[in-house]
Amino acid sequence: MSSSVLLPLAEVTPLPGSTYIIPALFLFFFATTVAGALVAVAAQRIIRGVCGLAVCCLGLAGLYYFLNSPFLALMELLIYVGAVCVTIIFAVMLAEPDEPAPTGSLPRRLCGAAATVVVAGAIFWSLARLGVFGRWPTLALDTRDWSVQKIGVELLTTYSFAFEAISLVLLVAILGALAIARSGRHNA
Amino acid sequence: MKTLLELHNQPAPYLVLAAFLLAIGLFGLVRRRTLVGMLISGEILFAAASLNFLAVNRFFAPDPAVGQIFVLFIMGLAAAEVAIALSIVIAVYRNYGSIKSRELSDLKR
Numbered sequence: 466m467s468s469s470v471l472l473p474l475a476e477v478t479p480l481p482g483s484t485y486i487i488p489a490l491f492l493f494f495f496a497t498t499v500a501g502a503l504v505a506v507a508a509q510r511i512i513r514g515v516c517g518l519a520v521c522c523l524g525l526a527g528l529y530y531f532l533n534s535p536f537l538a539l540m541e542l543l544i545y546v547g548a549v550c551v552t553i554i555f556a557v558m559l560a561e562p563d564e565p566a567p568t569g570s571l572p573r574r575l576c577g578a579a580a581t582v583v584v585a586g587a588i589f590w591s592l593a594r595l596g597v598f599g600r601w602p603t604l605a606l607d608t609r610d611w612s613v614q615k616i617g618v619e620l621l622t623t624y625s626f627a628f629e630a631i632s633l634v635l636l637v638a639i640l641g642a643l644a645i646a647r648s649g650r651h652n653a
Numbered sequence: 654m655k656t657l658l659e660l661h662n663q664p665a666p667y668l669v670l671a672a673f674l675l676a677i678g679l680f681g682l683v684r685r686r687t688l689v690g691m692l693i694s695g696e697i698l699f700a701a702a703s704l705n706f707l708a709v710n711r712f713f714a715p716d717p718a719v720g721q722i723f724v725l726f727i728m729g730l731a732a733a734e735v736a737i738a739l740s741i742v743i744a745v746y747r748n749y750g751s752i753k754s755r756e757l758s759d760l761k762r
Contacts, residue, residue: 485658488657488658488659488660488661491660491661492660495666495670498670498674499670502673502674502677502678502697502700503677505681505693505694505697506677506678506680506684506685506690506694506697507681511687511689511693514689514693515693517693518693518696518697521674521697521700522700525700525703525704528667528670528704529704529707531661532667532707532708532710532711533711533717534707534710534711534724536721537707537721537724537725540725540728541703541728544728544731544732545696545728548732549696549731549732549735552735552736552739553689553692553693553739555739556689556739556742557689559743559746560689560742560746560752561687561746561751561752561753564685564687565687565755567686568755578684581680581683581684582680584679584683585676585677585679585680586676588675588676588679589672589673589676592668592671592672592675592676593668593669593672593673595668596664596667596668596669596671596672597665597668597669601664601712601713602713603713604713604715609715609716609717610717610718611717615718616718616721616722616725619718619719619722620722620725624722627726631726631729631730634729634730634733635729635732635733637733638733638734638736638737639733639736642736642737642739642740643740645737645740645741645744646740646743646744648744
């Protein structure tokens with residue numbers, strides 16, 4: 466390297482605290498996902514639940530970026546935050562905005578909630594234990610091709626049948642949605 | 654401290670988060686009392702599956718395109734599912750005047 470080329474200052478002496486930026490971002494996206502999911506299932510107003518889902522998907526998009534899949538992070542934002550959440554908001558506007566008050570006696574409701582928490586907690590505990598302590602294989606050296614180009618080529622060669630099938634499913638779903646939503650209209 | 658700084662390069666936090674999303678999605682699916690609330694919980698279940706696929710794809714899969722393409726298909730199916738489910742919700746609301754899952758007990762009205 467010639468002496469006239471100046472290295473960026475950050476490469477010569479790391480900026481103070483710069484090693485913490487990436488882990489802090491990771492923790493931020495992690496916490497965003499957890500908080501969004503909690504709001505999505507626990508909010509009393511459905512519109513808040515939808516917003517929780519959107520926040521959860523924002524966090525997930527960040528985590529997808531950390532998992533080496535920036536294309537999927539973009540798709541997550543486009544499809545979930547941009548399309549799915551907005552569609553659900555339309556449905557909330559056309560139907561009811563609130564979760565109804567719980568019915569039944571208090572002990573019975575508490576029993577139901579406790580049973581659900583136990584089942585969900587057992588599923589979480591066993592799967593998390595498998596994830597942390599399971600004997601996963603390790604890759605020796607990462608020489609894999611992570612480019613978006615590879616995804617596109619594989620979609621149009623190896624997975625072309627599934628690709629076409631998905632597009633057919635989407636078409637049928639849209640037609641079916643139109644047919645179902647239209648059929649009950651009184652003034653049609 | 655060293656492992657904490659390398660947390661984003663380990664599979665465990667992603668797998669634990671996917672398990673958490675699965676559990677909380679199931680919890681919401683059982684506890685929610687409206688159709689739209691149940692649909693939101695179902696979306697969280699889809700997200701759990703996608704995150705699990707991508708985590709395994711990132712750390713263990715020999716071909717990284719497979720997991721990403723699978724997650725793309727999951728997203729497409731989730732979009733189709735939302736379109737159908739919401740049109741059913743609209744139709745149900747039109748017929749019953751409610752989307753509370755407890756009141757939808759008649760097959761025909």
